[in-house]
Amino acid sequence: MTLLKDLTMVDWARAQFALTAMYHWLFVPLTLGLSWLIAFFETFYVKTGNEEWKRITKFWMMLFGINFAIAVASGIILVFEFGTNWSNFAWMAGDIFGPLLAAAGIFAFFLMASFFGVMLFGWDRVSKKEHLFATWMVALGSNLSALWILVANAWMQHPIGVAFNPDKARFEMQNFWEVLLSPVAISKFTHATSSSFLVASLFVLAVSSWFLLKGRHTDIAKKSILVAAIFGLLSSVFVSITGNQSAYLNAKHQPMKLAASEGLYDGEKGAGLVAAGILNPEKRPNDDSSPFLHEIKIPGLLSLLANREPGSFVPGINDLVYGNREHTIMGIDKKIKKGEIAVELLSQYKTAKKEKNETRAKISLANFKKYEEYLGFGYLQNPEEAVPPIGLTFYSFHIMVTLGALFPVIFLLYLYYTYKDSITEKKWLLRFGLFSLFLGYVAGQAGWIVAEVGRQPWAIQNILPVSVARSNLSTGTVQTTFFLFLFLFTVLLIAEIRIMLKQIQIGPETPRED
Amino acid sequence: MFDSFSLVQLQQLWWIIVSTIGALFVFLTFVQGGQSLLSSVARNDLEKSLVINSLGRKWLLTFTTLILFGITLFAAFPLFYATSFGGAYWVWISILFTFVLQAVSFEFRKKPGSLLGARTYERFLFFNGTIGILLIGIVLATFFSGSSFQLDDYNLVLWQHPMRGLEAGMIFFNVALGLFLVFLSRTLGALYLLNNIDFRLDLVKDMEKRLRKAAVSNLTASIPFLLYFMVGLLTREGFAVIPETGNVFMESGKYLQNLKAMPDVLAMLAAGLLLVVFGALSARRASSTSGIWFSGFGSFLVTLALFLTAGLNNSAFYPSHFDLNSSLSIYNGSSSRYTLAAMSYIGLAIPIVLAYIVYCWRKMDKEKLSTGEVSDFTAKEIY
Numbered sequence: 051m052t053l054l055k056d057l058t059m060v061d062w063a064r065a066q067f068a069l070t071a072m073y074h075w076l077f078v079p080l081t082l083g084l085s086w087l088i089a090f091f092e093t094f095y096v097k098t099g100n101e102e103w104k105r106i107t108k109f110w111m112m113l114f115g116i117n118f119a120i121a122v123a124s125g126i127i128l129v130f131e132f133g134t135n136w137s138n139f140a141w142m143a144g145d146i147f148g149p150l151l152a153a154a155g156i157f158a159f160f161l162m163a164s165f166f167g168v169m170l171f172g173w174d175r176v177s178k179k180e181h182l183f184a185t186w187m188v189a190l191g192s193n194l195s196a197l198w199i200l201v202a203n204a205w206m207q208h209p210i211g212v213a214f215n216p217d218k219a220r221f222e223m224q225n226f227w228e229v230l231l232s233p234v235a236i237s238k239f240t241h242a243t244s245s246s247f248l249v250a251s252l253f254v255l256a257v258s259s260w261f262l263l264k265g266r267h268t269d270i271a272k273k274s275i276l277v278a279a280i281f282g283l284l285s286s287v288f289v290s291i292t293g294n295q296s297a298y299l300n301a302k303h304q305p306m307k308l309a310a311s312e313g314l315y316d317g318e319k320g321a322g323l324v325a326a327g328i329l330n331p332e333k334r335p336n337d338d339s340s341p342f343l344h345e346i347k348i349p350g351l352l353s354l355l356a357n358r359e360p361g362s363f364v365p366g367i368n369d370l371v372y373g374n375r376e377h378t379i380m381g382i383d384k385k386i387k388k389g390e391i392a393v394e395l396l397s398q399y400k401t402a403k404k405e406k407n408e409t410r411a412k413i414s415l416a417n418f419k420k421y422e423e424y425l426g427f428g429y430l431q432n433p434e435e436a437v438p439p440i441g442l443t444f445y446s447f448h449i450m451v452t453l454g455a456l457f458p459v460i461f462l463l464y465l466y467y468t469y470k471d472s473i474t475e476k477k478w479l480l481r482f483g484l485f486s487l488f489l490g491y492v493a494g495q496a497g498w499i500v501a502e503v504g505r506q507p508w509a510i511q512n513i514l515p516v517s518v519a520r521s522n523l524s525t526g527t528v529q530t531t532f533f534l535f536l537f538l539f540t541v542l543l544i545a546e547i548r549i550m551l552k553q554i555q556i557g558p559e560t561p562r563e564d
Numbered sequence: 565m566f567d568s569f570s571l572v573q574l575q576q577l578w579w580i581i582v583s584t585i586g587a588l589f590v591f592l593t594f595v596q597g598g599q600s601l602l603s604s605v606a607r608n609d610l611e612k613s614l615v616i617n618s619l620g621r622k623w624l625l626t627f628t629t630l631i632l633f634g635i636t637l638f639a640a641f642p643l644f645y646a647t648s649f650g651g652a653y654w655v656w657i658s659i660l661f662t663f664v665l666q667a668v669s670f671e672f673r674k675k676p677g678s679l680l681g682a683r684t685y686e687r688f689l690f691f692n693g694t695i696g697i698l699l700i701g702i703v704l705a706t707f708f709s710g711s712s713f714q715l716d717d718y719n720l721v722l723w724q725h726p727m728r729g730l731e732a733g734m735i736f737f738n739v740a741l742g743l744f745l746v747f748l749s750r751t752l753g754a755l756y757l758l759n760n761i762d763f764r765l766d767l768v769k770d771m772e773k774r775l776r777k778a779a780v781s782n783l784t785a786s787i788p789f790l791l792y793f794m795v796g797l798l799t800r801e802g803f804a805v806i807p808e809t810g811n812v813f814m815e816s817g818k819y820l821q822n823l824k825a826m827p828d829v830l831a832m833l834a835a836g837l838l839l840v841v842f843g844a845l846s847a848r849r850a851s852s853t854s855g856i857w858f859s860g861f862g863s864f865l866v867t868l869a870l871f872l873t874a875g876l877n878n879s880a881f882y883p884s885h886f887d888l889n890s891s892l893s894i895y896n897g898s899s900s901r902y903t904l905a906a907m908s909y910i911g912l913a914i915p916i917v918l919a920y921i922v923y924c925w926r927k928m929d930k931e932k933l934s935t936g937e938v939s940d941f942t943a944k945e946i947y
Contacts, residue, residue, distance in 0.1 A: 123667035137650025144642020
């Protein structure tokens, strides 16, 4: 057990996972969103026969291809990291997690891989309609792969449809459909994909804005802006709706994450939503200091968001850690005690089985069942360990929400001035459009920080802490691979950005004179 | 349908499915083989472009098959995934590293601003095509020679060697399989390029000759390693498991016994080897371009036979010579019956997947890759 509680290696493994996931998420949103935009562009080409739409399609497709390669490269590390750095997770959750990844492979990865070649190289080898079909299949495949992976992630946030098997010391799936159609899975998929569509739309706006600022490829840029602004606007509205649903589900299944996102220490009825605030860095759970140095709150909004009722009670960090009798919330301290009993009973059961003492095994198992739901808590060292890093979660949440509110305005402005045919004159908007791509990436990264950092210390919410989920590796080993991947992905990212910029500078193919 | 299957039937079914995917991957390593041949068969930019663009249209398929192989192992045999990846850490990280480099190299190689330059990306491709495949072969050989690990009561792996999997490279039996796969992939790579590129122009006739020579010479180079591995395999003690108790013991001539007990697998192995040789030798005929299909199918059969020999007939497919009873078999390493059955329903989609892979392949390869196509430097999709 000393081994399991060695957090130094765990910290490096978490850092490595965060590093690879964040790099991966730089490329995935563009793949998910740009694939649809390319499909739209090509559909216009096939419908109208206008060669300019073909040039538009080929230009964005070429940028898609560059991005896709590095998305694939960073993805393979993530998939196998579950085995290399989190092997106990791989064993304990493999019965559920593995099939979801396998479904992604069977249903989605090959769809992408097969039609990607046709889409990129098949212009002169297949008919127009077959090529269009291939492009739509790449979009479908990319987004289907996101579906299965996000369902797997959602299961880690809200593990349902499973039971613990004490003989194998792992969780086993009981209901595939419950896992697949969990409300958290649906929310996760819709929120993550729609936010990706938004980022891809910002990418198209940014590149097109640059063309307009330089006075190059203006027709192509304007057409691209029109499609991307409509797609981006619809996506940004959808992001707000699904984000709202996500907060509601957090309140139900991950109340600690919501409390940390809002810096809410003491639960309140009619809790207000912090519109902006600076946290008190000295604040600790259960002390008397104020959580904020400065704050602006919108009264009742957090309760409305969390429970759909403005006057309802939203538990704070202190309520969740130390319990709240009035609202029948059991504190983490009590859960840890019950968890420790569960750990001990499981150990007794395993020993009895090994010694072939069936009577003792039966008694231990019956007792274990009473405490089973607290098993994961038995590996926490103190109640405060159940509190995620509040500063990172709080600021990431607020950056994401603030930017999420800004994006629809950007898309609306682009649409309005495109409709008025004066977009080329609005240099300030075009410059801001360029900058907004950076904001899109920041919002996406911030969203994942809220989702993953806000879940700590759990690898699987309430049942498997990260300290138990890890592999049996030395700190030095994981440190080495952390820096190896940091170096590798940084070099590849620089190369990718340089190639992208160069290709944008070169611009779309010039029309051929027949 | 699958609900009526017993756990053992499902475990066997999934071992066969995983083995099939692994065997498909070995066939598709013609991409890696082609990559490692690049500098020896392509002497100028045009020839290089032909080779890279021909392989570049298939690399993602090989890459995806490798990922699918990994994740179906995760899904069906999670204890293998946890034990091998978490234990033999460095060998897997090294393999992954070579594949990350491969993933960007086709796309980045010729693009302006690529930071590292075309030669570096070509070296990455060579590295993936040789070291990547060698290490995969070494890992596969440990399915027969065993590794040094122990599992605790909670199935947490305790690896017993500080080199974390790389120590397998110090056993020549393992290296022999790795080298065989490297040369086999080069044979397949040469045969694939012969099939995929249009050699009608005089401009590329020399490269055709070099490829024909490479197919035969790499096959010849692979034979001593194959023989060493096969003799070692058929004469060595193997890791046998008693399914009822899970106890593992050493049985002399275990893998020879497996082949005798499963004559279909033996026939598969023999037919596979003959097809590999026939396909490669057919490259000697100036008009022959179909060698890839014979050798490709042959390598598929050989690999499938090896996987089935490792995992079926009560064998431990990921054995531990440090602690025999920590060895993994399809019985103790699998997912639950419910999950295997659920995955079997998902697996019903595999024929559809194969159908559209074949559709895309045929569409793209209907016409051979011509020098004209890769000389059109205005086309941005060219690698």
